[in-house]
């Protein structure tokens with residue numbers, strides 16, 4: 001039997017408020033190319049990924065098509081779709097376009113350092129577990145704050161992971177979970193796995209990503225990315 005069909009949903013419809021730049025952060029240059037280019041390129045070159053759905057902000061479609069997809073020949077991009085107000089709205093807009101069968105890799109376009117090793121590891125795991133997320137064990141001690149910013153509790157660090165993307169699922173699992181969310185949407189959604197966890201009570205397998213698979217969120221992250229991108233040349 002041939003390889004299962006794999007779609008990457010690449011999210012680039014955010015406003016980058018925490019970056020504080022006029023240009024939305026996913027379009028800021030990193031070593032001469034837009035940050036968004038790097039994850040698109042990784043999925044374009046991946047032996048695992050068959051199709052890319054690119055989710056962008058209103059009015060950004062033409063720029064993405066001209067200045068990134070066509071310019072850098074990202075041929076797997078089948079459609080450029082408009083995102084929504086929150087990240088989960090953008091994911092929903094992509095999830096609705098998935099084929100009936102196969103797997104979906106939901107990825108933040110603000111994470112330029114996804115690579116074939118991470119993609120392949122996630123693909124191996126999702127074929128067994130049907131739902132997995134990439135991440136890494138935390139390095140700092142994490143504390144839960146109460147409403148007055150006093151320490152409420154200190155979870156055991158040995159069981160804590162900092163979750164990244166891609167977040168990878170069988171299409172029908174994530175579509176079903178998001179359909180429920182969009183009907184109820186009473187949870188504070190910050191990643192896709194929690195939608196599957198909370199809507200379907202479905203177990204999510206943790207998969208090793210990389211400490212380099214950072215999300216570019218604030219200006220310091222861009223400085224770190226400038227160092228990391230030199231390593232990859």
Ligand SMILES: Nc1ccn([C@@H]2O[C@H](COP(=O)(O)OP(=O)(O)OP(=O)(O)O)[C@@H](O)[C@H]2O)c(=O)n1
Nearest residue numbers: 011012013014015016017018085086087109110
């Ligand atoms: N409505 C949204 C919000 C976010 N994203 C995307 O989801 C990824 C992770 O989101 P985040 O890092 O929070 O990006 P922003 O929402 O742009 O950042 P901020 O919260 O600082 O505005 C990014 O690639 C972002 O473009 C999206 O597609 N649609």
Ligand SMILES: C[C@](O)(CO)[C@H](O)COP(=O)(O)O
Nearest residue numbers: 087108163164165190191215
């Ligand atoms: C999905 C995510 O990248 C996992 O760490 C993160 O939750 C996205 O958060 P953001 O505030 O939308 O960047």
